[in-house]
Amino acid sequence: MNKSELIEALAVKKNISFKKAEEIINTIFDSMATAMLADERIEIRGFGSFVVKEYKAYTGRNPKTGEAIAVSPKKLPFFKVGKELKERVAE
Structure with a gap:
């Protein structure tokens, strides 16, 4: 599964727009990257x-x-x- 497929799966499962699902996934990934940059x-x-x-x-x-x-x-x-x-x- 790649990022696009994950976004699509979230959009379908939660019945939200692709754009909203993309925003959610990007927020999660950005938060994880920020935490790792801070050695968390x-x-x-x-x-x-x-x-x-x-x-x-x-x-x-x-x-x-x-x-x-x-x-x-x-x-x-x-x-x-x-x-x-x-x-x-x-x-």
């Missing part, structure tokens, strides 16, 4: 949690040449699936 954890019970993981700098290798390269420290979003969702998918 997002937890949706039964679904999973989103956190920002910090990775330290390290020396990597260029796979083509084998040359050592310095990889800068970085922050990346990480999703951990919740127990309930994991069990439902595994059925």
Whole structure:
């Protein structure tokens, strides 16, 4: 499912306009992005949690040449699936 399909599903399920559903979905995603930029954890019970993981700098290798390269420290979003969702998918 992509964002457009999610908007359409919300519009159909709640009998609202596509424009209103798009506004709701965008508000949710924007709020989640803002929280993650502030290093906040997002937890949706039964679904999973989103956190920002910090990775330290390290020396990597260029796979083509084998040359050592310095990889800068970085922050990346990480999703951990919740127990309930994991069990439902595994059925």
